[in-house]
Amino acid sequence: MSAQLRALAAETCFLVIDQGKSLSEALPKAQQKLASAPDKALLQEICFGVMRTLPQLETVCQHLMSKPLIKQLRPLQFLIYVGIYQLKFMRIPDHAAISETVEAARSLKGQSLTKLINGVLRNVQRQPALFDFASASLAVQYNHPGWIIDAIKQAYPEQWQTILQANQHKAPLWLRVNQQQISPAAFMAELTAADIAHSQPLSYLPVAIKLEQARDVTLLPGYAEGWFSVQDGAAQHAALLLDSQPGDVVLDACCAPGGKTCHILELTPDITLTALDRDEKRLARVHDNLARLSLQARVVAADVLDTANWWQGEQFDRILLDVPCSATGVIRRHPDIRWLRKKSDITPLVTLQSEILLHAWSLLKPGGTLLYATCSILPSENSEQIQAFLSQQPDAILHPISIANNATTWQILPGEQDLDGFFFAVLHKKITT
Structure with missing residues (x-):
């Protein structure tokens, strides 16, 4: 594994943590600079690993450095994290991890810091006790921001540790x-x-x-x-629970990247399906998936709330509403979520989800089915959202979910049956006379 690869890992982690880019955006661009598939996989492993263990890496550095590197030197701080992660968590010979990480500093304009980086990494090598976090804060022990830990503890007082531990493992x-x-x-x-x-x-x-x-x-x-x-096994339940029937007119209202859209069509080809998403760039993936799988749908770039720009006036028999959410159920698959998502994001998300749900309900035929789904585990986005909706909509009833022991809503937690965290609620619209 080359010094170039380590430098790319440091730059990618810097872009995520300091610049707010997602790994799904920053990592592919970095991987394009590498020729071999194994190197691209190793780059991903390092970046994902640094995201999973960032508080512990920061804590180790606090013991070994008088102060963190700042401003234009910040990528070199992440290079140190990359080096520590290799020493502690990867099967790379120590001498290679240290020498190549030090060498990578030169390409990051850190020639003057090679001695510092070498010293920090050799201290990590010599002092395994630095990774004893038994008396550290919960944020360091579990490698999650405090607000997420608090939210999960409140929602799942008996399971919070299991959830946080599951988030530390790679998703299958x-x-x-x-x-x-x-x-x-x-x-x-x-x-x-x-x-x-x-x-x-x-x-x-x-x-x-x-x-x-x-x-x-x-x-x-x-x-x-x-x-x-x-497609994760949890997400595969969506098309199953929507239960489209031949001849149905179906809406996938927030469809990108199209996995659920395609699954609906695979289960029931004889339907008319509109796949809608406001992000035109992400719709390219929907088109690609439909083409590779030999499936057809009407794909539209529009906001579900802006019906004047896309709705043709016919109500739908089935609507899949996989709404924008905190993504707290897929942290093990996207470890950068824990650092990109903020506590202040949740209330606006809950408001948006409520608006989308109420609006989509008006597009559903009486007798139709709407499946509300999120990849969140926060009750405010899930069970509480549904209860608030039901209190406003007398024509809405929850349909028991048989594969969840007839529960009226279904919260899958991260790691259950090795699945992502997901929430489902099947809503039927009464036929009123």
């Missing part, structure tokens, strides 16, 4: 078999023939396949032929 790679192209059994046979370890953990969702190791999905059997998509 889940696939969804496209039954319009191949059966789950045939696809799994292809995986077995290619010596790719996999399992089928959800008996009621046979299209959900979990790989035992992360892989470049473009190299898996049938990628170009549209045999499968990448």
